[in-house]
Amino acid sequence: MKLLKITKFATCIKSNSRYTLSKKLRGENEKYSSKEILNHVSKIFKESDADHVKMIDNSVSVTNNVFNFLQIKRGGNTNRWGGISQANFKIAEYGNIRKASYTINLTRILVAGVVLGIIGLFLGDYWIGLFAFFFFGGLNWLIKIIQHKSIFHDILRDIETIEEK
Numbered sequence: 001m002k003l004l005k006i007t008k009f010a011t012c013i014k015s016n017s018r019y020t021l022s023k024k025l026r027g028e029n030e031k032y033s034s035k036e037i038l039n040h041v042s043k044i045f046k047e048s049d050a051d052h053v054k055m056i057d058n059s060v061s062v063t064n065n066v067f068n069f070l071q072i073k074r075g076g077n078t079n080r081w082g083g084i085s086q087a088n089f090k091i092a093e094y095g096n097i098r099k100a101s102y103t104i105n106l107t108r109i110l111v112a113g114v115v116l117g118i119i120g121l122f123l124g125d126y127w128i129g130l131f132a133f134f135f136f137g138g139l140n141w142l143i144k145i146i147q148h149k150s151i152f153h154d155i156l157r158d159i160e161t162i163e164e165k
Contacts, residue, residue, distance in 0.1 A: 017110050019145055021152045022101035025091075025159070034058055034091045034098065037159055041089050044155060050081050059090035080147050083109040083140060087148070089155070102152040106141055113137015 042060045045053045051064040064081050081087075086105040091098055117133030 017107040018103055018105055019148070020101060020103040021149060022099055023152075023156060025098040025100055025156075032159065034093065037091060037100075038089070040159065041155055044151075044158070045087075045089075048080055048151070050087070058092065059088055062087040080144075080151065083112070083144055084148070089152075100152075100156065102148070102155075104144070104148050106144060109140045109144060110137055113140070 038055060038060050042053050042055055045060060045062055050062045052062065054061045063086050064084055084104055085108050088103045090101050113133045113136045116136045117129045120132035121129035
């Protein structure tokens with residue numbers, strides 16, 4: 001019975017740890033092929049210190065190491081990819097309509113928040129555990145969502161100037 005509860009909890013964390021943004025590409029972006037847009041997105045991700053960037057079919061996939069020592073060298077937690085295990089930028093075509101979607105996986109942040117919350121429960125009172133969970137898990141989760149929303153909208157805005165770069 002305990003294994004079932006742990007499995008349900010892990011499934012809940014996994015399903016709630018993915019965040020997806022999507023938007024229909026505007027008409028002026030039709031002059032660029034999906035391949036050109038994805039090459040541009042790949043270049044942006046590489047410049048922003050993502051660990052491993054791969055082009056797969058109609059998407060750009062990013063995977064990050066658990067411990068990234070480049071973050072420490074470049075100023076601690078200022079790296080946008082800290083705590084993000086995977087990200088995927090995909091362009092889907094539906095006839096004449098193209099839709100860009102961007103999915104990030106925030107599992108590491110939520111797991112770190114849960115672990116620190118449990119440690120806080122054992123080290124002190126229940127409010128220390130709640131504070132650790134909400135501060136380290138919830139606040140970092142919110143900050144990463146805001147940062148990657150900004151990345152997604154910057155990419156969509158930047159698509160219009162691919163040829164100039």
